[in-house]
Amino acid sequence: MEAPTPTLKLASLKEAKTIASLSRDEIEAGLGWRWRADAITAMIRDPDAIVVCAYVPTGNNTADQFAGFGIMQYELDHAHLNLLAVVPNYRRLGIARELLLWLEKSALVAGIDTVALEVRAVNVPARSFYRNAGYLENEYLRHYYRTPDGKSEAAYRMHRSLRERRFRPS
Numbered sequence: 001m002e003a004p005t006p007t008l009k010l011a012s013l014k015e016a017k018t019i020a021s022l023s024r025d026e027i028e029a030g031l032g033w034r035w036r037a038d039a040i041t042a043m044i045r046d047p048d049a050i051v052v053c054a055y056v057p058t059g060n061n062t063a064d065q066f067a068g069f070g071i072m073q074y075e076l077d078h079a080h081l082n083l084l085a086v087v088p089n090y091r092r093l094g095i096a097r098e099l100l101l102w103l104e105k106s107a108l109v110a111g112i113d114t115v116a117l118e119v120r121a122v123n124v125p126a127r128s129f130y131r132n133a134g135y136l137e138n139e140y141l142r143h144y145y146r147t148p149d150g151k152s153e154a155a156y157r158m159h160r161s162l163r164e165r166r167f168r169p170s
């Protein structure tokens with residue numbers, strides 16, 4: 001597919017359900033669904049968080065398609081990337097990169113230098129994405145996620161200083 005140029009925009013409340021469904025299916029599968037529409041709505045309303053959506057043109061005189069989203073929350077000394085996902089059909093087109101760059105820029109403008117996130121250890125594609133974006137796996141969290149069947153799943157905590165290097169060319 002030819003890379004469409006995504007349009008990024010702040011999420012509105014009516015997008016909360018769509019975002020929550022993508023999180024359930026593509027981020028939280030097997031973990032239990034924590035980021036439901038009410039939790040996403042709370043993020044959209046939170047003055048210390050940013051929820052950004054990516055839309056791509058379809059070229060058929062129809063409305064642009066929802067292609068992905070990211071949520072960043074500002075803490076006192078760093079920003080935390082809570083969620084980031086791209087709709088499967090639109091992957092490997094640079095959309096997550098655009099979302100992340102946009103969120104990182106907003107953190108820099110807010111005077112924040114460090115972004116942190118947790119990612120499932122089994123999520124090898126996402127770990128590759130973040131490493132490519134300059135994030136370091138600085139902590140292994142063996143029992144970070146609790147699964148609905150009472151087991152646990154490991155995560156990596158990753159971070160990046162925004163004043164250091166940008167995306168490496170692949």
Ligand SMILES: CC(C)(COP(=O)(O)OP(=O)(O)OC[C@H]1O[C@@H](n2cnc3c(N)ncnc32)[C@H](O)[C@@H]1OP(=O)(O)O)[C@@H](O)C(=O)NCCC(=O)NCCS
Nearest residue numbers: 084085086091092093094095096097125126128129132170
């Ligand atoms: C991880 C994810 C967000 C990447 O989105 P994307 O839009 O496909 O990523 P991009 O096209 O911006 O990729 C940028 C670079 O990251 C790396 N990358 C992205 N996906 C990758 C994959 N599946 N395997 C290896 N490297 C990957 C590549 O270096 C890529 O550059 P290239 O395509 O020129 O080689 C997407 O796969 C996704 O939504 N996964 C499910 C949800 C998820 O795991 N979210 C992250 C945890 S919250």
